[in-house]
Amino acid sequence: MLDARIPSGPIEQKWDQCRFDMKLVNPANRRKFTIIIVGSGLAGASAAASLGQQGYNVHCFSYHDSPRRAHSIAAQGGINAAKNYRNDGDSIFRLFYDTIKGGDFRSREANVFRLAQISVNIIDQCVAQGVPFAREYGGLLDTRSFGGVQVSRTFYARGQTGQQLLLGAYQALEEQVSAGTVKMHSRSEMLDLVVVDGRARGIVTRNLVTGAIECHAADVVVLATGGYSNVFNLSTNAKASNCTAIWRAHRRGALFANPCFTQIHPTCIPLTSEHQSKLTLMSESLRNDGRVWVPKRKGDNRPPNEIPEEDRDYYLERRYPSFGNLVPRDIASRAAKEICDQGRGVGPSGQGVYLDFRDAIRRLGLEVVREKYGNLFEIYEKITGEDAYQVPMRIYPAPHYTMGGLWVDYHLMSNIPGLFVAGEANFSDHGANRLGASALMQGLADGYFVLPATVPNYIASNSLPKVDTSHPAFKDIRADVEARITRMLKVNGNRSADSFLRELGKLMWDDCGMTRSEQSLKHALAEIPRLYDEFQNNLRVLGTGEELNQSLEKAGRVADFFELARLICIDALHRRESCGGHFRIESQTPDGEAMRDDENFSYCAAWEWKGEGAEPALHKEPLTFEYVHLAQRSYK
Ligand SMILES: Cc1cc2nc3c(=O)[nH]c(=O)nc-3n(C[C@H](O)[C@H](O)[C@H](O)COP(=O)(O)OP(=O)(O)OC[C@H]3O[C@@H](n4cnc5c(N)ncnc54)[C@H](O)[C@@H]3O)c2cc1C
Numbered sequence: 017m018l019d020a021r022i023p024s025g026p027i028e029q030k031w032d033q034c035r036f037d038m039k040l041v042n043p044a045n046r047r048k049f050t051i052i053i054v055g056s057g058l059a060g061a062s063a064a065a066s067l068g069q070q071g072y073n074v075h076c077f078s079y080h081d082s083p084r085r086a087h088s089i090a091a092q093g094g095i096n097a098a099k100n101y102r103n104d105g106d107s108i109f110r111l112f113y114d115t116i117k118g119g120d121f122r123s124r125e126a127n128v129f130r131l132a133q134i135s136v137n138i139i140d141q142c143v144a145q146g147v148p149f150a151r152e153y154g155g156l157l158d159t160r161s162f163g164g165v166q167v168s169r170t171f172y173a174r175g176q177t178g179q180q181l182l183l184g185a186y187q188a189l190e191e192q193v194s195a196g197t198v199k200m201h202s203r204s205e206m207l208d209l210v211v212v213d214g215r216a217r218g219i220v221t222r223n224l225v226t227g228a229i230e231c232h233a234a235d236v237v238v239l240a241t242g243g244y245s246n247v248f249n250l251s252t253n254a255k256a257s258n259c260t261a262i263w264r265a266h267r268r269g270a271l272f273a274n275p276c277f278t279q280i281h282p283t284c285i286p287l288t289s290e291h292q293s294k295l296t297l298m299s300e301s302l303r304n305d306g307r308v309w310v311p312k313r314k315g316d317n318r319p320p321n322e323i324p325e326e327d328r329d330y331y332l333e334r335r336y337p338s339f340g341n342l343v344p345r346d347i348a349s350r351a352a353k354e355i356c357d358q359g360r361g362v363g364p365s366g367q368g369v370y371l372d373f374r375d376a377i378r379r380l381g382l383e384v385v386r387e388k389y390g391n392l393f394e395i396y397e398k399i400t401g402e403d404a405y406q407v408p409m410r411i412y413p414a415p416h417y418t419m420g421g422l423w424v425d426y427h428l429m430s431n432i433p434g435l436f437v438a439g440e441a442n443f444s445d446h447g448a449n450r451l452g453a454s455a456l457m458q459g460l461a462d463g464y465f466v467l468p469a470t471v472p473n474y475i476a477s478n479s480l481p482k483v484d485t486s487h488p489a490f491k492d493i494r495a496d497v498e499a500r501i502t503r504m505l506k507v508n509g510n511r512s513a514d515s516f517l518r519e520l521g522k523l524m525w526d527d528c529g530m531t532r533s534e535q536s537l538k539h540a541l542a543e544i545p546r547l548y549d550e551f552q553n554n555l556r557v558l559g560t561g562e563e564l565n566q567s568l569e570k571a572g573r574v575a576d577f578f579e580l581a582r583l584i585c586i587d588a589l590h591r592r593e594s595c596g597g598h599f600r601i602e603s604q605t606p607d608g609e610a611m612r613d614d615e616n617f618s619y620c621a622a623w624e625w626k627g628e629g630a631e632p633a634l635h636k637e638p639l640t641f642e643y644v645h646l647a648q649r650s651y652k
Contacts, residue, residue: 018271018622018637021425022126027643028108031130034426035469039476046071047197049475052219052234053077054206054261057086058178058456059439060240061185062463067471068192075232076189076198079205079224079256079569083186087242087254088459091178092392093299094160094170095142095456097135102159106167108132115454116644118164118344119419119447120596120612122274122620125643126426127445131454134461139171141464145184149173160304160388162452164344164651170453175299175392181456185463204230205569207497209237209265209435210489216265216435217483218490220497224569227562229501231485231494236434236471239265240463243418243440245278247577247584248529249521251415252284252297258573259580262422262441270430271622271635273423273443275580276588279450279597280530281416282348285399285409286368293514295414296399298371299392300452303341305376305385306409308332308348310369314359320370320408331355339651346449346597346610347651349413353530354608356412363410372408413530417455419446419597420587423622423637427470428462431622433478436471438462443620448596501561504571509554513570516551520544520574520581528585533601537589541582545629548578583623583632590634593617605648614646 023034041049049072053064056078064076080086098111111132116123139157143149149171150158159168173180192198203224210218210231218233244259245251266272283298311318312329331351333340343351352369355361362368377385382405386393393404400410421443428436428444439459446454527540551574559565594603594610595617603611619636626632 018423018431018635019425020124020637021427022124023426027126027129028133030126031133038469038473041472041476043071047073049073049236049480050075050234051236051238051471052232053238053240054219055086055240055242055439055441056080056083056189056200057088057240057242057439057459058182058185059441059459059463060238061086061182061189062460063238063240063438063467064198065185065188065192066464066468068189068195068197070468070472071197074192074198075201075234077201077204077206077219077221079203081202083189083200083202084182086182087257088182088456089179090254091181091456092175092297093162093301094172094177094453095138095181095460096162096169096451096453097139097171097457098132098169099136099139100169101157102168104167106169108136110167111135111169113644114165115445115451116447116641117649118451119449120610120649121447121614121618121641121644121646122277122595122639123445123447124620124639125641129643130466131445131458131461134465135457137465138457138460142181142184142460145187147173147180147184160301161342162300163303163342163348164339164451165342166339170301172301175301175389178456181460185460206241206261207264207572208493209268210493211268211432212483212487212489215433215480217487218485220490220494222497225564227560227565229494229497231490233484233487233490235475235480236436238436238438238467238471239422239441240438241441243421244577244580245415245418247521247581248415248524249517250287250292250295250525252281252295253416255294258576260573260576262437263576263580265422265430265432265435267625268432269625270432270435271423271624272420272583273620273622274420274448274587275584275623276528276591276598277419277448277596278415278584279345279417279419280349280413281345282352282413283371283411284414284416285396286363286365286412288364296395297414297416298396298409298411300345302371302389302392302409305380305388306341306371306373307375308341308369308371310355310360310362320362320372329360336651343651344449344451346599349530350599352413368410368412370408371411373404374408377405415525415529417450419443419448419450423620427473428466429470429474434474436467438467448598500572501568504555504557504568504575505561507553507555507557509556511554512556513567513574516547516555517574517577519547520577523547524581524584528588531599531601532588534589537585540585541589544578544582544585551575551578586632587621587623591617591621610649612648
């Protein structure tokens with residue numbers, strides 16, 4: 017049985033009590049402990065800056081050339097916090113409730129409550145750093161609404177919230193770099209985790225510029241390496257985002273939780289060509305003012321502005337009058353798919369719906385709309401050549417966020433002692449569907465507030481004999497890493513890693529995307545090993561291991577995507593219920609909504625690696641709901 021180490025006591029006191037009960041490390045002793053943090057996105061940079069400031073000896077790794085390039089920089093719409101500045105009924109409890117309900121009752125109550133509590137501190141922290149959140153005319157911080165809620169609690173900086181928050185975290189990180197508490201290892205890719213006597217004690221990396229394989233020892237390892245939506249190949253994630261760090265840790269014993277909980281975001285620019293390598297998000301914030309519609313009549317090919325009101329179907333407003341265009345992402349995505357499957361989709365491929373600002377521009381004026389969303393309209397115009405102030409945007413769902421990740425307890429520690437996991441890389445707070453603007457909140461809660469308490473507690477509570485890189489475990493794992501690289505270089509086949517990822521991604525999208533069925537999942541589980549086998553025998557990696565070699569980098573990441581894809585499908589097949597973004601077509605209500613099976617599936621599924629090709633072992637963490645009443649989710 018997994019022990020999530022949830023503190024006892026009333027939910028609103030758990031975190032304070034837990035923090036008080038945690039052990040501290042004497043300031044003079046902190047520099048004696050080394051903490052490795054892999055990742056310098058919002059979660060990693062905030063953790064590294066905070067632990068560095070406390071005085072630990074922190075080493076932060078990133079495959080990017082600068083922390084500012086982490087995928088977090090792409091976040092557009094905003095960050096949630098239960099500040100209730102609008103006096104519109106918000107509270108910590110409401111944010112907690114919305115998140116549990118939005119996640120379709122598949123997350124851990126205690127973690128989510130803590131997240132809602134900490135949310136208010138994050139905004140203060142970031143304002144103090146100088147993050148330029150949007151302000152109202154009078155100078156107060158402005159907010160807007162995101163899907164799945166009826167209050168306005170999303171703080172934002174135009175459509176560049178992630179960028180501004182990352183600059184804040186980066187400044188805090190650089191302050192520690194110059195103070196000498198954090199050493200930044202950029203262009204370094206973690207390729208394996210080193211476990212000694214059952215504890216995480218280091219990592220093996222490849223220097224992406226020279227190809228050197230290097231070992232690094234520590235007392236604690238934190239993974240903050242982001243999400244794995246690129247397993248679908250086409251996603252809104254940065255092209256380089258991948259699963260290698262967490263997958264390698266999984267192979268060393270870390271449990272992988274709810275891998276099949278992936279989020280398909282409803283508002284992305286539709287695919288235009290088979291050869292496209294990336295999809296672009298249009299922030300959910302646009303649904304505050306944009307109205308989603310399609311023509312009522314199949315085959316109505318008139319330009320959108322010539323389609324009169326009575327011939328338009330504002331299907332979200334029609335089906336979900338309470339939440340309208342701001343229903344949660346899983347629901348909006350499935351509704352768009354249904355409409356397109358009925359043949360009412362728009363655009364050249366028929367895989368699109370309109371997001372229309374005509375009424376908002378009439379109501380608010382063009383300048384107000386430009387002020388709020390200007391950079392998103394610019395991105396849209398650059399990609400499509402269309403001016404969305406004049407004609408409606410066309411949008412379609414795309415893979416975007418992964419709620420699954422390494423299993424962690426309340427302290428954000430995995431089942432491997434000393435291995436902590438933060439941000440999108442863990443599975444912690446969003447259940448089966450994440451609400452918009454909650455990822456930035458979680459990453460920063462983990463990095464600025466949770467890890468700075470729980471990591472020191474781990475250090476203070478355990479005797480950690482010194483381990484350095486001369487330990488045989490480092491030698492063995494380094495040899496494994498080198499052998500794997502040599503193997504990939506030697507195949508000398510005919511296909512690039514990219515071409516395999518394209519095929520794998522399509523398979524995952526078709527069989528394990530917005531809808532899944534027993535039949536489609538069994539099909540995927542038969543096809544993935546076949547394709548993986550071809551990958552292992554027909555891969556072509558150009559160049560050598562001793563140089564900058566992007567073809568080699570990609571090959572390693574795609575190999576890990578293959579193994580993860582299989583686990584995703586195994587998880588999706590075993591979960592015979594629908595919940596949130598996991599929609600099993602066999603399990604739906606008469607009106608086509610996700611139908612949970614609480615009696616049999618009210619648990620987090622944490623999978624244990626049992627070897628290549630072997631069946632993984634399932635561990636269950638039961639989920640109990642004391643504070644939010646389990647109910648069929650409704651946004652009508
Ligand atoms: C287009 C887009 C818009 C979004 N908008 C919003 C929004 O408005 N609000 C919101 O709340 N959320 C949003 N999200 C989600 C949010 O941006 C992410 O969930 C969040 O930024 C992830 O942060 P992170 O720190 O966990 O990971 P990342 O920012 O992905 O950082 C990962 C870090 O790990 C490093 N890394 C990874 N693997 C390795 C390895 N093997 N070795 C060394 N380094 C490694 C990378 O170099 C990087 O530094 C958006 C997502 C997308 C795709």
